[in-house]
Amino acid sequence: MNSRKNKDCRKQKKNTPLQDKPFGRREFLKGAVKAAALGSAAMVSGCGTGLLGSSEEDSLRWKEYFKKHYRLMTQEEKDETVRRLERLARLRRGVDIQMSSKGPIERVLFGYAFNLTRCEGFMECVAACVKENNLDRKSNTQYIRIFEMEHGEMSPASGNSKYFHEVPVEDHFYMGVQCFHCEKAPCVKACPTQATYREPDGIVVVDYDWCIGCRYCIAACPYYGRRFNWNEPYVPVNEITKKQHYLGNRMRTRGQMEKCTFCVQRTREGRLPACVEACPTGARVFGNLLDPKSEIRYVLKNKKVFRFKEELGTDAKYWYFID
Amino acid sequence: MKISAFKTGLFWILFLLLLIFSWGYAFSEKNSVVEIYKNATAPFDDEKSVDSILLIPDNTVPVETKYQGGFFWTETRKDKIERFKCSECHNNKDVKIARAAEIAHGDIILDHGGQDKPLSCYTCHKKDDRNFLVTEEGSKIDMDHSYQMCGQCHFRQKKDWVGGAHGKRVSYWAGTRVVKTCTSCHDPHSPLFEKRWPKTYSPPLVN
Numbered sequence: 001m002n003s004r005k006n007k008d009c010r011k012q013k014k015n016t017p018l019q020d021k022p023f024g025r026r027e028f029l030k031g032a033v034k035a036a037a038l039g040s041a042a043m044v045s046g047c048g049t050g051l052l053g054s055s056e057e058d059s060l061r062w063k064e065y066f067k068k069h070y071r072l073m074t075q076e077e078k079d080e081t082v083r084r085l086e087r088l089a090r091l092r093r094g095v096d097i098q099m100s101s102k103g104p105i106e107r108v109l110f111g112y113a114f115n116l117t118r119c120e121g122f123m124e125c126v127a128a129c130v131k132e133n134n135l136d137r138k139s140n141t142q143y144i145r146i147f148e149m150e151h152g153e154m155s156p157a158s159g160n161s162k163y164f165h166e167v168p169v170e171d172h173f174y175m176g177v178q179c180f181h182c183e184k185a186p187c188v189k190a191c192p193t194q195a196t197y198r199e200p201d202g203i204v205v206v207d208y209d210w211c212i213g214c215r216y217c218i219a220a221c222p223y224y225g226r227r228f229n230w231n232e233p234y235v236p237v238n239e240i241t242k243k244q245h246y247l248g249n250r251m252r253t254r255g256q257m258e259k260c261t262f263c264v265q266r267t268r269e270g271r272l273p274a275c276v277e278a279c280p281t282g283a284r285v286f287g288n289l290l291d292p293k294s295e296i297r298y299v300l301k302n303k304k305v306f307r308f309k310e311e312l313g314t315d316a317k318y319w320y321f322i323d
Numbered sequence: 324m325k326i327s328a329f330k331t332g333l334f335w336i337l338f339l340l341l342l343i344f345s346w347g348y349a350f351s352e353k354n355s356v357v358e359i360y361k362n363a364t365a366p367f368d369d370e371k372s373v374d375s376i377l378l379i380p381d382n383t384v385p386v387e388t389k390y391q392g393g394f395f396w397t398e399t400r401k402d403k404i405e406r407f408k409c410s411e412c413h414n415n416k417d418v419k420i421a422r423a424a425e426i427a428h429g430d431i432i433l434d435h436g437g438q439d440k441p442l443s444c445y446t447c448h449k450k451d452d453r454n455f456l457v458t459e460e461g462s463k464i465d466m467d468h469s470y471q472m473c474g475q476c477h478f479r480q481k482k483d484w485v486g487g488a489h490g491k492r493v494s495y496w497a498g499t500r501v502v503k504t505c506t507s508c509h510d511p512h513s514p515l516f517e518k519r520w521p522k523t524y525s526p527p528l529v530n
Contacts, residue, residue: 105372109359115488123521130523140526164524183356224528270373270497281516282491282508289360291367293392294496295487297360303488315355323483 057091060084070207070246071197075101082246089251093237099244102268104201110262110317111202111289111296113305114176117323118283121146121167121174128278132241132263133249136233143227143260144178144275156308176283178275179204179225179260180308180316190220196257202289202317203262205247213255222309223316226259262286289317369497376498383501384467390485395500398493398507401466409453434513447472447511473505 067073067081078101089097126144135141147159151171159175168174181204187196188204195210196217218226232254244250245265252258263273267286271277276284287294299305303321310316369376383396401407406427412418420426436442447456455463456472464471474481483489490508493501505511 107367107372109356109363111356111360118489120516121521122519123523123525126525127522142525145525145528161525162527164521166518167521168518183354267496270369270376270495272492272494272496276491276496277494279491280508282489282503284491285487287487287496288367289356290363291369292364293366293390295492298391298486299488300360302483302486317356321488323479323489 057088060088060091064088064209067209069194069210078246085246085250093240093251095237095240095242097240097242097244097250099246099250100265100268101246104199104203105268107288107290109202109289110181110267111287111300111319112181112262112317113285113296113299113303113319113321115281115283115285115323116173116175116320118281119146119174119176120281120283121148121163121172122280124278124280125176125275125284128274129260131239132266132274133261134233134235134241134244134251135227135258136229136231137236137239138234139231141227141229141233141258143225144176145224147175147177148172149175175320177223177225177308178318180223180314180318181260181262182314182316184313184315186220186222186312186314187217187226190216192216196259199247199264201268203247203264203267204259205261205264206257206259207247208250208252208256208258211256213257215257217257222312222314226257229254229256229258369499373497376495379499380493380501386470386485386502387468388485390487390500392500395502397467397470397502397504399467400469400504400506403506404466407454407466413453431512434515435511467504469511470505473511 064081064084068077070078073081082099082101086097086099089095123146126142126146129135129143130137130141133143135143145156145161147156147161148163148167148169149156149159149172151173153159156175156177181202183198183202185196185198185204188198191197192214193210193212195208195212196204196206198204213228215228218228229252233252235251240251241249243265245261245268248261248264263271263275267273272286276286285295285299287296289296291297299321300319303323305319305321307316307319379396382399382402384399386395386397389395406412412423412427433442433444436446449457452463455465456469457463458472458475470481470484480489484502484505487502490503490505493503495501509516
């Protein structure tokens, strides 16, 4: 597995004569055995550059391949990988980023509420989210989707999310949909590598390096909350958000799943998510569900709230309310 | 004959019991978020728990109403009004510049209260004391505490604003609660948000 990822080894494998022959099962098995032998030999020898560390970038990348799942790392290991990733960002893209591996805050469970009466569809939140989370500009990836719906409509499935005209339109309301950070998240159950999981403060995150890109979670999510990188994401160097978090807005690569993280890099420091801060109408409420004095608790106690597709039992931490 | 009737009876009782228990299990709210937050009644100490929290920033004033967590702060208004203090012009001396009113206040479009009950300048501003707002009851209100003025009619919004369902906090969810004031978002003279183009657009759904 490790040798496959290394460039030099891939070259060596391609040179084997087996590649040109038409494949039968027997030939395939023979080839696989040979390739495995070759690969392990290459690993022992360090495959030219890797272990010897002929260049700094190669050696850093080599070390990155052998790190653990984020949940199994000790704090020292987290610090090491964060340092490596910072250095790699410097070497590869020429930007100085500050990455954090800050853990969850004690006695905090994040919750979110969306005011359907107030949202007017200006989409400032979407733009702020794209900028904050270093989302791919080429494929126009967005975590938030705003649906324009007629009064009386009950499901965003019948709404229009591709609108581009002056807003708000009469007799319409706007419903924002993003990851709902379910307590019983179907995507977490579906993930075969446990790359996506629930953090103790309730945020459902993805360990990008553990994601194999199978996209089972997309199929499992009933809310269209997850995004896949079909291409290498592209962000202009001067637009990269430099304050990053290991589980949040650090740069992803092709074939990795990503999603809204309630802006983990901000919220674990007490700041509001980018979408809440950008909202010009105050339709978005964010806070600690375990704090009796928080705004979110006031909304849940005093307003008419509902959760989207509550009957599925996903137990989302994202409520809609009306004034 | 008797035994088989007893057996079927027992079967039905067991079946019903199973149904009742599974029903109860399926609809129990154990360990659900709702259960969790409803049980969380102990106060949360922001300053101890969160490392970097907002100290009270400049240009804020303590709000005279308490919210469920005690005192909170709001953004000031006076420093954002271009020609404050008003009494610099609005005094008993004559104004010698021609079209002074138009130059000073020509940009104000008054569209507040709808067509049925349109407000005039003197609904909020009084001739005697221009530096303050004056309520219907006749009490003076500092411009920084304009929420008290707006709350006369928009009492529901004011209640929600105090609690946290209307308006928004400034930058931080933790620490000292600092919120935007009414006039941070609304133009008091035409408070409805204007129609405009959205900031961006969404591509068609894929994946």
